[in-house]
Amino acid sequence: MSTPDPAPFGGIATTRRSEAAAGPAAEPSHGELLRGYLFWGVVIGAILLVELAGALAHWLDKHVGITIPWTTISGMIGHLEELWPATAVVVVAVIAPVAVYALGPSTPGRHSPLRRWLRPPGSVEITRWYGAGLALALSALTGFVGVALFDDDFHRAYVIYLALFVFGIVVPSLLPSVLHRKAGFTSLFVTLQHLRRRRDALAMVATVAISGGLAILIVHLAFYPWPDITKEPIRYAGRSAKGARDAAVAKVKALRPQGGLLYSAQARQVVNGKEAWVVFFLGAGDADSGCSVILKKESIEAAPSCSE
Numbered sequence: 001m002s003t004p005d006p007a008p009f010g011g012i013a014t015t016r017r018s019e020a021a022a023g024p025a026a027e028p029s030h031g032e033l034l035r036g037y038l039f040w041g042v043v044i045g046a047i048l049l050v051e052l053a054g055a056l057a058h059w060l061d062k063h064v065g066i067t068i069p070w071t072t073i074s075g076m077i078g079h080l081e082e083l084w085p086a087t088a089v090v091v092v093a094v095i096a097p098v099a100v101y102a103l104g105p106s107t108p109g110r111h112s113p114l115r116r117w118l119r120p121p122g123s124v125e126i127t128r129w130y131g132a133g134l135a136l137a138l139s140a141l142t143g144f145v146g147v148a149l150f151d152d153d154f155h156r157a158y159v160i161y162l163a164l165f166v167f168g169i170v171v172p173s174l175l176p177s178v179l180h181r182k183a184g185f186t187s188l189f190v191t192l193q194h195l196r197r198r199r200d201a202l203a204m205v206a207t208v209a210i211s212g213g214l215a216i217l218i219v220h221l222a223f224y225p226w227p228d229i230t231k232e233p234i235r236y237a238g239r240s241a242k243g244a245r246d247a248a249v250a251k252v253k254a255l256r257p258q259g260g261l262l263y264s265a266q267a268r269q270v271v272n273g274k275e276a277w278v279v280f281f282l283g284a285g286d287a288d289s290g291c292s293v294i295l296k297k298e299s300i301e302a303a304p305s306c307s308e
Contacts, residue, residue, distance in 0.1 A: 036186030
């Protein structure tokens, strides 16, 4: 009688024996951890700087004269959600497992200490030619090409952020699977886990920042432009509601020093194609005075009845 094949489905038993022969996965070395902190710190820092530049684009153009030819990640996702509403589902489907891997415990036995698929001994070579400098250089080159080819901020943002994602996150994560090589530094998830395992104030700050940041990010992107979807923007026509009211009251007092008019109400409107606050005033006995003040970003205009 022949002995049945112990692994009839593609050599699963052989794979398990190879993993068992490899023994338990060792902790990453101090050098691997340091290189992990360096690589992911630089990559994430670069992404945040690009995001910050996109967020400050209007201010930089107005006050410094610097034009930022791309939008923010949230603006880009919001644009995609306008084109394809199902994008919000993809956002949740991506961020949710990221939170699980970033905040959950590591899974022993099936992954290497670098949080990558464990392969039989000898099949993985360590290479250090792919570092943060090369990742950023490739991302920058791709971004420059995108800025040169496209004339729309959203299309440029697609190219820039996709390049950062591919060269900064996907490529170093796929080196072992595609080229059978380790990147020479800990993966993003292992780096975060070791940071959180320090059991000191830094670990606590990292855990709170990661959990809070991912929670805010998933709601902000899935329900973009949250938190503005639940209320009107605080600023309109360059002023807050209180700022517009105070400026209108000051204007009326300057035109009518003796008083006699009282603030009544205000509204957001569009006057001559521009955003404007319109502030209304009452006369004696709550009678309609006909006085109103229009406040645009660059001007304040009062009706003739506001003067004495």
